[in-house]
Amino acid sequence: MLCITSPSSSPAPLQLTRRSRALSDRAAPPGIAGGSNARLNVLSVQREARRPGPAKSKSKFATAATVQEDKTMAASQDDVDHLPIYKLDPDLEKFKDHFSYRMKRYLDQKCSIEKNEGSLEEFSKGYLKYGINTNKDATVYREWAPAAQEAQLIGDFNDWNGANHQMEKDKFGVWSIKIDHVKGKPAIPHNSRVKFRFRHGGVWVDRIPAWIRYATVDASKFGAPYDGVHWDPPASERYMFKHPRPSKPVAPRIYEAHVGMSGEKPAVSTYREFADNVLPRIRANNYNTVQLMAVMEHSYYASFGYHVTNFFAVSSRSGTPEDLKYLVDKAHSLGLRVLMDVVHSHASNNVTDGLNGYDVGQSTQESYFHTGDRGYHKLWDSRLFNYANWEVLRFLLSNLRYLMDEFMFDGFRFDGVTSMLYHHHGINVGFTGNYKEYFSLDTDVDAVVYMMLANHLMHKILPEATVVAEDVSGMPVLCRPVDEGGVGFDYRLAMAIPDRWIDYLKNKEDSEWSMGEIAHTLTNRRYTEKCIAYAESHDQSIVGDKTIAFLLMDKEMYTGMSDLQPASPTIDRGIALQKMIHFITMALGGDGYLNFMGNEFGHPEWIDFPREGNNWSYDKCRRQWSLVDTDHLRYKYMNAFDQAMNALDEEFSFLSSPKQIVSDMNEEKKVIVFERGDLVFVFNFHPKNTYDGYKVGCDLPGKYRVALDSDAFVFGGHGRVGHDVDHFTSPEGVPGVPETNFNNRPNSFKVLSPPRTCVAYYRVDEEAETTGAGKTSPEIIDVDATTLKTPTATTEACEERESTEDVSGKKGRKFGRQSSDKSTK
Numbered sequence: 123m124l125c126i127t128s129p130s131s132s133p134a135p136l137q138l139t140r141r142s143r144a145l146s147d148r149a150a151p152p153g154i155a156g157g158s159n160a161r162l163n164v165l166s167v168q169r170e171a172r173r174p175g176p177a178k179s180k181s182k183f184a185t186a187a188t189v190q191e192d193k194t195m196a197a198s199q200d201d202v203d204h205l206p207i208y209k210l211d212p213d214l215e216k217f218k219d220h221f222s223y224r225m226k227r228y229l230d231q232k233c234s235i236e237k238n239e240g241s242l243e244e245f246s247k248g249y250l251k252y253g254i255n256t257n258k259d260a261t262v263y264r265e266w267a268p269a270a271q272e273a274q275l276i277g278d279f280n281d282w283n284g285a286n287h288q289m290e291k292d293k294f295g296v297w298s299i300k301i302d303h304v305k306g307k308p309a310i311p312h313n314s315r316v317k318f319r320f321r322h323g324g325v326w327v328d329r330i331p332a333w334i335r336y337a338t339v340d341a342s343k344f345g346a347p348y349d350g351v352h353w354d355p356p357a358s359e360r361y362m363f364k365h366p367r368p369s370k371p372v373a374p375r376i377y378e379a380h381v382g383m384s385g386e387k388p389a390v391s392t393y394r395e396f397a398d399n400v401l402p403r404i405r406a407n408n409y410n411t412v413q414l415m416a417v418m419e420h421s422y423y424a425s426f427g428y429h430v431t432n433f434f435a436v437s438s439r440s441g442t443p444e445d446l447k448y449l450v451d452k453a454h455s456l457g458l459r460v461l462m463d464v465v466h467s468h469a470s471n472n473v474t475d476g477l478n479g480y481d482v483g484q485s486t487q488e489s490y491f492h493t494g495d496r497g498y499h500k501l502w503d504s505r506l507f508n509y510a511n512w513e514v515l516r517f518l519l520s521n522l523r524y525l526m527d528e529f530m531f532d533g534f535r536f537d538g539v540t541s542m543l544y545h546h547h548g549i550n551v552g553f554t555g556n557y558k559e560y561f562s563l564d565t566d567v568d569a570v571v572y573m574m575l576a577n578h579l580m581h582k583i584l585p586e587a588t589v590v591a592e593d594v595s596g597m598p599v600l601c602r603p604v605d606e607g608g609v610g611f612d613y614r615l616a617m618a619i620p621d622r623w624i625d626y627l628k629n630k631e632d633s634e635w636s637m638g639e640i641a642h643t644l645t646n647r648r649y650t651e652k653c654i655a656y657a658e659s660h661d662q663s664i665v666g667d668k669t670i671a672f673l674l675m676d677k678e679m680y681t682g683m684s685d686l687q688p689a690s691p692t693i694d695r696g697i698a699l700q701k702m703i704h705f706i707t708m709a710l711g712g713d714g715y716l717n718f719m720g721n722e723f724g725h726p727e728w729i730d731f732p733r734e735g736n737n738w739s740y741d742k743c744r745r746q747w748s749l750v751d752t753d754h755l756r757y758k759y760m761n762a763f764d765q766a767m768n769a770l771d772e773e774f775s776f777l778s779s780p781k782q783i784v785s786d787m788n789e790e791k792k793v794i795v796f797e798r799g800d801l802v803f804v805f806n807f808h809p810k811n812t813y814d815g816y817k818v819g820c821d822l823p824g825k826y827r828v829a830l831d832s833d834a835f836v837f838g839g840h841g842r843v844g845h846d847v848d849h850f851t852s853p854e855g856v857p858g859v860p861e862t863n864f865n866n867r868p869n870s871f872k873v874l875s876p877p878r879t880c881v882a883y884y885r886v887d888e889e890a891e892t893t894g895a896g897k898t899s900p901e902i903i904d905v906d907a908t909t910l911k912t913p914t915a916t917t918e919a920c921e922e923r924e925s926t927e928d929v930s931g932k933k934g935r936k937f938g939r940q941s942s943d944k945s946t947k
Contacts, residue, residue, distance in 0.1 A: 205607030217561040248520030253333025268295025269484035270320035277316035348475035361447040370586035373777035374714040388740035393445040397452040408768030424731035431476035467538030468504040509568040533588035577610025601651035637787040655711025671724030698878035723750040723761035759838025785865040819867025
């Protein structure tokens with residue numbers, strides 16, 4: 123029996139091979155020793171219910187109020203020695219010294235902040251104190267720069283002459299100046315340029331204020347540095363939110379998007395264009411969450427937003443802060459929650475326009491970053507934060523608070539968490555799952571404590587916040603609550619899954635695909651910690667790689683996607699496997715699902731940002747929506763199936779179900795059968811064989827019908843599965859004696875399973891059906907039912923038989939549309 127990783131184990135060996143950046147935060151897929159062509163008897167996975175969650179042991183850290191009511195409370199050794207995580211996973215108790223140390227460090231740091239700053243919540247309001255803030259009668263500017271020997275504020279408001287605007291330094295290294303209003307108006311006008319000028323060692327340098335909320339660049343000048351811009355619009359120009367945050371979904375279905383490359387034109391798209399043109403598409407495809415990349419200002423566009431220069435400024439390429447607020451509010455009006463990619467794992471190495479400009483050779487205690495090798499990421503060419511520094515904690519925690527308060531973000535995806543967790547940053551390290559790799563002197567406890575503080579803060583400010591960790595290492599309890607001894611994230615990305623698919627598509631023939639390996643990769647996770655599954659994200663499309671659709675169909679996507687001609691074997695295979703790969707990833711791979719913009723309809727080619735190497739071209743840095751909008755092109759079929767996948771979860775909530783049982787991994791017949799929630803899934807990966815009367819194990823007796831069929835005409839299939847067939851179960855063996863059952867399932871029914879298809883079956887509520895209250899066949903949920911031609915099957919599946927057929931066109935679709943326009947893309 124192969125099960126989801128038990129709480130006392132971690133994902134199988136991982137190898138770092140990132141393509142989008144030098145270090146990979148994606149895992150090479152775990153392997154499975156051995157393998158048989160005979161049908162495996164059973165893969166049974168029954169997870170503990172996680173809604174509302176596994177039973178927790180009573181914790182002395184269970185409520186924030188416990189600590190806040192007594193701000194001088196110090197953690198006792200007895201408290202930290204009895205953490206609830208030990209009951210969840212007894213093997214963790216072997217590392218009690220590590221957990222006790224880091225929990226005590228967390229509680230002591232939190233207690234110190236509460237004692238000196240009032241509370242963690244007040245501490246995180248640093249943006250109201252630091253940077254440029256306007257009050258009733260004056261403008262106040264504060265900047266932490268302990269290495270500076272003299273400082274001035276300069277800008278358009280004083281013609282860049284700071285002689286009359288000298289700043290004063292306090293004992294903590296914070297420089298400040300108060301400038302009275304002039305004739306009742308702020309001395310520093312809204313939307314005017316400013317800089318912090320300071321002297322160190324006899325040299326004066328100009329820097330963008332670290333807390334600046336907007337930064338712009340003169341696009342007409344090549345390589346021009348960014349300017350800090352004071353952003354404080356009058357009430358008449360300030361965007362006011364109109365819509366409340368949507369409720370947290372039981373399972374996030376995330377649409378990962380990059381605003382700049384979201385338009386079809388070869389140019390940078392705006393926040394408002396994305397809101398008006400792309401958000402309705404996301405809603406129509408039944409996603410419930412949008413994840414925005416590259417929002418934090420980054421001077422180098424091709425960094426995909428990961429080399430952040432200005433942490434409190436939103437990228438001015440796509441508009442103003444008010445435009446971004448419009449986007450978030452529009453998403454909320456559509457019922458979409460909005461997460462933001464936040465990069466606190468490192469900072470741009472830029473000096474002139476980045477935070478690195480404040481590092482002038484001082485000690486790490488007086489810098490945002492560590493000194494020497496510890497402060498530099500040699501593969502990312504970026505600076506690394508000193509998370510133990512008081513002002514760094516203020517800066518980063520306030521950054522999160524500002525983004526949540528000012529822009530109404532509903533949570534974050536933390537980038538580069540693996541780099542944060544370990545002193546080696548995961549560079550050239552393969553994680554085998556041995557706990558010693560996670561809890562040792564290699565662990566960066568300073569960074570772990572920061573993430574614990576951040577997660578505690580975010581969930582205190584917004585209890586329904588969603589926070590996702592991009593971690594490839596599989597560190598245990600990363601996604602357990604802080605009060606239990608965990609790091610506090612809600613989800614981690616299941617990063618081994620896309621690598622498995624890439625490996626198969628690049629290196630294996632269809633006949634070599636292992637059903638056991640696929641199932642293992644999709645279920646290899648800690649059952650007490652939630653995962654976001656995905657077949658491909660932005661990482662898999664970066665220049666040098668391809669989307670899954672392009673890996674499957676390659677150059678034929680330029681000539682073979684017209685629906686006015688029969689599909690070639692390559693196109694037929696590609697569309698079928700595109701649907702299967704994404705659906706099995708969603709249904710079996712985790713507790714949420716993620717798709718990158720455009721991949722829902724099989725966007726071709728790859729992503730390549732304008733750069734010198736491609737003559738600054740935007741051709742591969744856009745989304746060709748016309749492909750899916752053109753009725754005679756086949757992209758619409760993949761999009762329709764993506765739409766139906768999400769609708770199926772909306773209807774049956776299988777992603778959030780604790781019930782996950784894989785009962786059949788047939789290597790010879792290339793079939794995987796599993797149950798998730800109330801649904802039974804049958805995936806036939808065989809390139810040729812149809813199985814009529816294929817026996818499928820299930821839990822409950824009764825009548826089953828098709829819920830979703832990838833082979834339906836509306837999804838570009840061949841219409842071979844009958845949707846009007848009732849599948850009645852038969853009992854198997856002795857009730858309550860699994861070894862006498864069929865594949866350890868007490869009941870079974872028989873189905874028709876054509877090659878390269880996947881079908882989900884639901885159990886009919888026969889009592890409700892007789893009263894007219896039962897479900898109708900839900901394969902047409904949110905799909906244009908007028909185009910669905912459901913095949914009729916009058917005979918029930920009987921004895922199992924096999925056949926081989928050429929599915930390239932003999933039983934192909936015939937929509938009957940004629941057009942002289944033969945253009946394809």
